[in-house]
Structures are given as structure tokens and as C-alpha cells.
Amino acid sequence: MTMIDLAIRQTLGAFTLDIAFTAEERGVTALFGRSGSGKTSVINAIAGLTRPDAGRIRIGDTVFFDSARRIDVPVEKRRIGYVFQDARLFPHMTVRSNLEFGLRRVPAAERHIAFGPVVELxxxxxxxxxRPRGLSGGEKQRVAFGRALLAQPRLLLMDEPMASLDAARKAEIMPYIERLRDEMNIPIVMVSHALDEVVRLATTMVLIGEGRVRAVGPVGTVMGRLDLSAVTGAQDAGAVLDLTVERHIPDDGLTVLAFDGGHLTVPRVERAPGASVRLHIHARDVIVALQQPVGVSVRNALAATVVEVAGSGPSSADVRLAVGGSFLIARITRAAVRELDLTPGRPVVALVKGIAFEPGSTGAAAEGRRVVDV
Incomplete structure (x- = not known):
């Protein structure tokens, strides 16, 4: 079932927003793009804080806005939770009172999310x-999540919920957002310009640039397109893979991960065999060879086929590689493309020299992003 169906147009001064997308799965729909691309304007329209000039907004079976049918449901009747960059807690209230504020806004007969489970979650x-003044930034955001959930929302909106947090607090809050995604069965729309957040949390990625949707789909599919690097950010070009923990190698502190393209060996992942993880492999950390190497330290060598080559700079090119049913991207020099004759269909070996590990979609304990040679 399509949970989110949105197509809106809105003029905001000299800026024009013209956005259309659908998201069919429960989970996190991440609106990703550079600052000023229109992401926050989209969720403000969903919340009813601003009114589009034209279009429609539907969540599940409920139409919030439809200009053709003259439907515009008031903010207070949309039942949408909104978590801002800053927690916006009531400073004179305790945490309990802040949470109960959300609960008191809903008639008892309509309360299907209870206080105790949210506190535990x-x-x-x-x-x-x-009181809020005695809480860390991460703790304040967790209270803000709780207050929004106890308002019994149909949909939870998050506007850069970790933008004001340092790296430690961000690592603290990530697992809780994963639990919201995995356990609460409430669709979430999250605004972010931080790729690590999107890679770790998103079910669907909506790439926005200059007020337009450039691509929609699973994170790996969107990030794997060479034509979108100018929007996603050239420095973040790379592939996103979903893998399964196959086994651990305790003596070496390593874990073997399996996917449809083979295996990758990474620093130990504290997940049980069978658990899912997600990897973001930067294009700059992939080397292309014509044959299996010998006498090198790189452990991850995968049979691949060249799919596409596109220029990425004055002297560099991005090479999209099929690895089983998945894809990698390698950023190499144009001279290397020419000398190795890297044309579509050519069999090669992809050497993954660095792993940027993002904990995946199972809601396990947080780890920061780390890049290592393996």
C-alpha cells in the first residue's frame, strides 16, 4: 500500500518548489539534498504549516491536501508528529510532564501508543x-521523539533531528531512531543533508535538488547512479550494500559478510550471524584491476563487470561495476580508464581497499562510522 503520495507546487519568493514522489513502504523516507534545496519546505507542507499553491498530499487513505478538490485539513486535525532540529521542550516541565503533554492532546479512546512502552523504547x-536544562542534547531529542509519539501520530516528521548534536550524541541517538523505525510501525519522513544518516536509517531515499525531485528509490539504487553525483555530492559518491553477517574470525577481529556479489571481510561487527548490516563503500576506496592480484594487503577482491563509465572531474572518471546483482562505483583517473580499456561489458576485479561501515537496519547498538583498510 502506498503510505505517502505527494505532488505539490509552491512559490516561495524567488524559489519554486515542484515536488512529487510516492513511498510505498513503512519505514523512513529520507528527503536528502543540499541546504536550500527545499527539503524542509516539503515537510512543512505535509504538516500543514504552509499551504502549497497546488497539488495533493495523501498519507495512507487520508487526504490532507488537494487543491483540485479544495481539501486542506487543519494542522491540529492532521495528527502528525514533528521533531525539529532543537528539541523545543517546555523548560518548566519535567520530562514526564513533557511526555504527557503529547498524550493529553488525544482522546483516551484514540490512544493506541501507551506511555510505558514509549518510555522503555x-x-x-x-x-x-x-527538567530539560539538566539533559544532554541527545536526551532532549529522545524526549522530543517520545512527546511526538504519544500524540498518536499517523506520520512522524523529523527535520534534521541530529543536526545540533556532536558526533558522540549523534551516535547515542541513532539506535533510538532505528527502534522507532523498526518497532513502532509508524511511517517517518526525515529531512537530512548528512549521507551517513540516510545510509543507516532510510528505507526510501528522495533526492532533492533546487526544488525538484532528482530520484526516488532504495538508498543503494539512488546512490549507485553516476548521473546523480552532482546532487548527492561528488565527495560522497559510492555504493550502498545490504549484507548479512556470515561468520566472525575472533583471532583476527574480523567479520565475514555475505551478499549476492560474494563476501566482504570487515572489522568485527557486533552482530550475530544472520543479522543484516549496511555498508557505504566510497568510490575512492575501490580499485579496478584486470586480474586477481597477488602479494597485496587488500583482502576484498570481487569479480565484477564494467557497466558504465562517466566523467567526474577534469582528470577523473567514475566506473559503475556490477558485482552479482549489486553494484560498486570506483573513482579512478581518465588515463586508467583508457589504459585498462574499461568499456561496458569488460570483466574486471574490484578491490575494496577501505570499508566505510554504517550499522544496518536491525536496530542494534550504535557504532560510529569508521574507515579501515582490510
Whole structure:
């Protein structure tokens, strides 16, 4: 079932927003793009904080806005939770009172999300009697998530929910957002310009540039397109792979991950065999060879086929490689493309020299992004 169906046009001063997308799965739909691309304007329209000039907004079976049918549901009747960059808690209230504020807004008969489970889900039990001024940034955001959930939302909106947090607090909050995604069965639309957040959390990626949708789909599919690097950010070019933990190698501190293109060996992942993980492999960390190498330290060598080559700079090119049913991207020099005769259909070996590990979609404990040679 299509959970989100949106097609809106809106003039905002000299800026024109013309956005259309659908997201069919429950989970996190991430609106990704550079600052000023129109992402926050989209979720403000969904929330009813601004009114589009034309179009429609439907969540599940409920139409929030339809200019042709003259439907514009008021903000207070949309039942949408909104988590901002800053927590916006009531400073004179305890954590308990802040949470109960969300709950009190909904008639008892319509409360299907209870106080206790939300407190447990977000790890707030020991904070209930404290006031916001005594909380860390990550703790404040967890309370903001709880307050939004207890308002019994049809949809949860998050506008750069980790933008104001340092790296440590961001690592603290990520697992809680994963739990919201995996356990609450509420669709989430999240605005972000941080690729690591999107890679780790998103079910669907909506790539936005200059007020337009450039691509929609699974994160790996969108990130694997060479024609979108100018929008995603050239420095972030690379592939996103979903893999399964196959086994651990305790003596070496390594884990073997399996996917449809073979195996990758990475620093130990604290997940049980069978668990899912997600890898973001940067294009700059992939080397292309014509044959299996010998006498090198790189452990990850995968049979691949050249699919596409596109220029990425004055002297560089991006090469899209099919590895089983998945894809990698390698950023190499134009001279190397010419000397190796890298044309579509050519069999090669992809050497993955560095792994940028993003914990995947199972809601396990947080780890920061780390890049290592393996």
C-alpha cells in the first residue's frame, strides 16, 4: 500500500518548489539534498504549516491536501508528529510532564501508543523527574521523539533531528531512531543533508535538488547512479550494500559478510550471524584491476563487470561495476580508464581497499562510522 503520495507546487519568493514522489513502504523516507534545496519546505507542507499553491498530499487513505478538490485539513486535525532540529521542550516541565503533554492532546479512546512502552523504547525511565536544562542534547531529542509519539501520530516528521548534536550524541541517538523505525510501525519522513544518516536509517531515499525531485528509490539504487553525483555530492559518491553477517574470525577481529556479489571481510561487527548490516563503500576506496592480484594487503577482491563509465572531474572518471546483482562505483583517473580499456561489458576485479561501515537496519547498538583498510 502506498503510505505517502505527494505532488505539490509552491512559490516561495524567488524559489519554486515542484515536488512529487510516492513511498510505498513503512519505514523512513529520507528527503536528502543540499541546504536550500527545499527539503524542509516539503515537510512543512505535509504538516500543514504552509499551504502549497497546488497539488495533493495523501498519507495512507487520508487526504490532507488537494487543491483540485479544495481539501486542506487543519494542522491540529492532521495528527502528525514533528521533531525539529532543537528539541523545543517546555523548560518548566519535567520530562514526564513533557511526555504527557503529547498524550493529553488525544482522546483516551484514540490512544493506541501507551506511555510505558514509549518510555522503555527510548530509554527515558531514569529521566522522568528531571527538567530539560539538566539533559544532554541527545536526551532532549529522545524526549522530543517520545512527546511526538504519544500524540498518536499517523506520520512522524523529523527535520534534521541530529543536526545540533556532536558526533558522540549523534551516535547515542541513532539506535533510538532505528527502534522507532523498526518497532513502532509508524511511517517517518526525515529531512537530512548528512549521507551517513540516510545510509543507516532510510528505507526510501528522495533526492532533492533546487526544488525538484532528482530520484526516488532504495538508498543503494539512488546512490549507485553516476548521473546523480552532482546532487548527492561528488565527495560522497559510492555504493550502498545490504549484507548479512556470515561468520566472525575472533583471532583476527574480523567479520565475514555475505551478499549476492560474494563476501566482504570487515572489522568485527557486533552482530550475530544472520543479522543484516549496511555498508557505504566510497568510490575512492575501490580499485579496478584486470586480474586477481597477488602479494597485496587488500583482502576484498570481487569479480565484477564494467557497466558504465562517466566523467567526474577534469582528470577523473567514475566506473559503475556490477558485482552479482549489486553494484560498486570506483573513482579512478581518465588515463586508467583508457589504459585498462574499461568499456561496458569488460570483466574486471574490484578491490575494496577501505570499508566505510554504517550499522544496518536491525536496530542494534550504535557504532560510529569508521574507515579501515582490510
Amino acid at each position: 527510548l530509554g527515558l525511565g531514569h529521566l522522568l523527574d528531571r
